[in-house]
Amino acid sequence: MKRNLGGLGAAVAMALLAGCQGTTPTIGSLGAKTVATGAAGGANAQDANAQLERCGETLGTLAIEEDQQNNPLLALLQQRSKQEASAVPTLRLLIQQSNCFVLVERGRALNNMMVERDMEQIGEIRAGSNFGKGQMVAADYTMIPSITFNQRDTSQAGGAIGALVPIAGAVAGSVQTNDAATVLTLIDNRSGVQIVAAEGSARNMDFAGIGAMAAGFGALMGVKSKSPQEKILVAAFMDAYNQTVRAARGYQAQTVKGGLGTGGLMPVDGASKAAQ
8 A cells, every 4th residue: 555655646746747847937036036136227226135235426446356267256156057157247236236336347348348449440340439549447446356165054053943843853954054255355456555355244044855845745856945055155245245335435544654665664674774
């Protein structure tokens, strides 16, 4: 009898899978979103996350470092996909929505910009296209994004849940805590001085197996509900950016007696008098 029930359950599961050819795509599905939402057009932001810091006055122009060869975030995202991925576009969205900086292109699209100028130089661009010299906007600052910590299952939350809620004991071992920490560094391009450094962090909990219990045949189907680690990183970068904006609003220039870069107040033994 048990064998018959088991076979029936498997047959039902297979029938459900066979009959489901995929759901109709949903535009703007909440399940696919990260903390970065909406759009930006110039200073206008649409459907931005309410937790994102915003500025009534922009602080300058900004370029984001996009090192495609040595990008730890790019390497992380490529672990699960052969396609190229990056968090920089999402960071760009957050920055433009905040209206705190005007973004200028210094990444991969700069190559396309230069191609258009080269074509203009050799006469392949229509007259009046206005790709002459002296039109590109300078970047006042450069932002450098980096990941300092990114790990799954950083705490044993499952044991605590199983002890407090007996019915959850079956899935307690499937509960994981994911953590990420990021740093954004803001550099003044004219002087090379670091203006702001800010850390951001984010955490979520994965409840693998709970969806399976609700479905009734999760063990058979092997269902798991996990939040992609990329979403945690985006949240950590948003936190770091908010911290950056708050620090930039209260920025006070550091001063050195005698001026920056003139030798400092800690001369080493044997230094020339001019350096001292």
